[in-house]
Amino acid sequence: MAENRLDLNSLSRVNLSADRGSLVDFKSISAGEIEELLKQENIIEEFRYLMMKYECALLEVKTKLDVLNKELAIRNNRNPFESIRSRIKEPVSIYEKLKRKGLDFTLDNVENELSDIAGIRVICSFVDDIYMLAECLIQQDDIELVVQKDYISSPKDSGYRSLHLIVEVPIFLTQEKEYMKVEVQFRTIAMDFWASLEHKMKYKKDIENADTIAEDLRFSADLINQLDRRMQQIRERIDADKPREELIQFPGNNIDEKNS
Ligand code: 0O2
Numbered sequence: 001m002a003e004n005r006l007d008l009n010s011l012s013r014v015n016l017s018a019d020r021g022s023l024v025d026f027k028s029i030s031a032g033e034i035e036e037l038l039k040q041e042n043i044i045e046e047f048r049y050l051m052m053k054y055e056c057a058l059l060e061v062k063t064k065l066d067v068l069n070k071e072l073a074i075r076n077n078r079n080p081f082e083s084i085r086s087r088i089k090e091p092v093s094i095y096e097k098l099k100r101k102g103l104d105f106t107l108d109n110v111e112n113e114l115s116d117i118a119g120i121r122v123i124c125s126f127v128d129d130i131y132m133l134a135e136c137l138i139q140q141d142d143i144e145l146v147v148q149k150d151y152i153s154s155p156k157d158s159g160y161r162s163l164h165l166i167v168e169v170p171i172f173l174t175q176e177k178e179y180m181k182v183e184v185q186f187r188t189i190a191m192d193f194w195a196s197l198e199h200k201m202k203y204k205k206d207i208e209n210a211d212t213i214a215e216d217l218r219f220s221a222d223l224i225n226q227l228d229r230r231m232q233q234i235r236e237r238i239d240a241d242k243p244r245e246e247l248i249q250f251p252g253n254n255i256d257e258k259n260s
Contacts, residue, residue, distance in 0.1 A: 028099070034091040037105070046107055051088055054118040056171040057180035058086050061120055064143070065184075068136050080129040082189060086120045115146070115166045116183035123192050126232045127152065130163050130186040137165070137184070144168040146181060152191075158214070159221025160195060162187045190224040 038044040065084060073079045089097075094114065095105050103109045110117065124130050130152070138145045149164040163186040168179040187195065198217050201207060 029092060029095055031090070031092050034095055038091075043107060047091075047110075050107060050111065051117075053171060053173075053178060053180055054088055054182075056173075057169050057182050058088065058118040058120065060169045060171060061118075061137075061143075061167065061182045061184065062086050064137060064140060065120070065122060065133070068133060072133075072136075078125075080133050081122045081124045083123045084120065085123075086118075089114075089117045089119065115181050118180065118182040119185065120182060121185045121187065121192070124186060124188055126235060127188060127228050128232060130188070134163055134165055134184075134186055138167065142170055144179065155221065155225075157218075158198060159218040160198065161191045161221065161225065162195065188224075188228050190228055194221055194224050 035044070038047050062084065065081070069079055069081055069084075094110055094117065097114060098105050098109055101113060103113055122130075122133065124133065134148075137143060138148075144167060146166040146168055147164075148166075152161050152163050155161045165184045165186075166181055167184060168181055170177050170179050194217070201210070201213055201217070207213070
């Protein structure tokens with residue numbers, strides 16, 4: 001696959017000045033231009049095939065999480081996560097990320113240098129559910145933990161908090177079994193609210209008072225952290241007061257409604 005190489009310098013007609021360190025909300029290349037490039041290099045089919053494998057890996061991990069959610073909902077009388085979202089990274093975002101890392105847009109680099117082509121975001125109510133779910137997932141014998149980044153215990157300077165797992169999961173195709181990487185981000189509802197707002201600001205062009213907003217965001221991240229901890233303590237007190245029989249729930253007892 002080494003010869004499947006797209007030279008970024010050949011894209012001179014495209015605006016390649018996007019530096020993701022600065023506040024920009026434009027893309028340096030369009031989806032159409034990426035498609036054109038893949039066609040020119042005769043790797044469009046290989047690229048599609050690779051994306052299909054990531055999609056399969058996404059399905060595998062998402063199903064595992066859905067299964068855990070159903071089982072734990074019955075065992076603990078609450079759903080460990082509120083919602084789950086998954087996506088395959090857009091070709092334009094793949095291109096941008098490789099460029100940010102100073103790498104060419106090659107199939108090898110897509111596969112070996114990026115870990116979040118397949119991404120799942122799991123939104124939990126409570127921080128302890130995040131760790132419990134992550135543990136249950138990585139304990140499964142067909143899951144290989146590649147790396148765990150705990151931005152909850154060690155938040156980023158921006159204030160960003162989440163638990164990231166990069167895992168490898170096998171997919172079974174007609175002719176082969178292959179391990180594919182999937183990034184799973186676990187966050188509380190409050191952390192997700194914060195990250196969405198901060199993401200908007202990060203990629204917005206010409207924003208006024210960016211420094212003050214960044215400062216406010218860091219302050220809000222601390223408040224959110226305190227709130228998450230307080231909510232968990234309240235839940236623990238409520239759980240401790242519950243008579244045992246109230247904690248037992250049987251299948252069909254509106255588990256799905258709680259998730260909707
Ligand atoms: P997008 O547009 O969300 O997909 P690495 O090479 O693995 O060390 P990487 O992949 O940047 O570098 O790892 P990291 O730092 O774990 O970030 C992966 C993803 O986490 C990002 O993907 C974001 O989705 C999210 N993330 C990380 N830091 C922040 C942050 O400060 N704020 C927000 N809102 N999200 C963050 P992408 O591809 O950068 O972006």
